Amino acid sequence: MNQEHDRVLETAAAWLAAGHGVALATVVRTWGSAPRPAGSQLAVREDQAFIGSVSGGCVEGAVIAEALDAIGDGKPRLLTFGVSNEQAWAVGLACGGQIEIFVERID
Amino acid sequence: MDRKTLAKAIDARKSGAGLVIATRLDTAETRLITLPVTSPDPLDRAADEAARRDASQRVEIDGVSWFLNVFNEPPRLYVVGAVHIAQPLSHMAAMAGFSVVVIDPRTAFATGERFPGLHLVTAWPDEALADLPLDRRTAVVTLTHDPKLDDPALVAALGAPCFFIGALGSRKTHAARCARLKAQGFSDAAIERIRGPVGLAIGAISPAEIAVSIMAELIATLRQDPSA
Structure with a gap:
């Protein structure tokens, strides 16, 4: 769908090859006017370096924190962000949309 | 993973x-x-x-x-006829993410100078299309108005699951084109797959404007047509 996909996966592979812990976050569902379509990805390295995007900046901080936890415990996570969510006060989407994001460690 | x-x-x-x-x-x-x-x-x-x-x-x-x-691989657009409209059309399509091939056996038209950085094939359209993938991610647009060049390309496209087949030319030209294809044995349903005159009706006049109208119809079909 877009060339960004390649870069995120390739960067994740390069980080793994260099011995880093890596998690991948993927937008799996959107409602309303979400900033990035399903399939958008963000790769996170255990030292908090990241590449790609899942929201254009609105929820990246929260997603990176969950990704770091996933690198730690190996458990996949399904996160939802949106204005109707309690977390919206902290990390909601300004556009009023909602997104669901899957976070997994790459083993 | x-x-x-x-x-x-x-x-x-x-x-x-x-x-x-x-x-x-x-x-x-x-x-x-x-x-x-x-x-x-x-x-x-x-x-x-x-x-x-x-x-x-x-x-x-x-x-x-x-x-x-x-x-997915990028969608493909084969532009038949390295004519004036093909210049903005092929560049716009490349910007929109299409993998573009411009086909014209007339080497005076299909020159690197007129189509910098684009993939040009100077073979007859039927020969060129026989060597290129023609699948459901492919669009074929003919621009020459010349049946010798347009028709073989349309015949090849109709024989494949291309998501978009378009032909430039007036309604009269298009009616004559449809009659020729019918005489070659194509059904009405097959011929109706050809969008002619190609492009959304936005009153386009200049080559670049016509290219915009063709791109708009192409993208609408790719993104919105449930049968495409």
């Missing part, structure tokens, strides 16, 4: 193959599904449909949630 699967996915993309990465959302189990899909497995069928629509999506299969991430 494990690193082996990730490496395989990257290799598949490099080889130019269309790919769907299917991820089970409760366990993170990953399956790589290469396109085109032929198996009747429900997950494979769903992946094929997601790829056809170029829409990554979450699906439920037998009570299990999967995410299907579609990595």
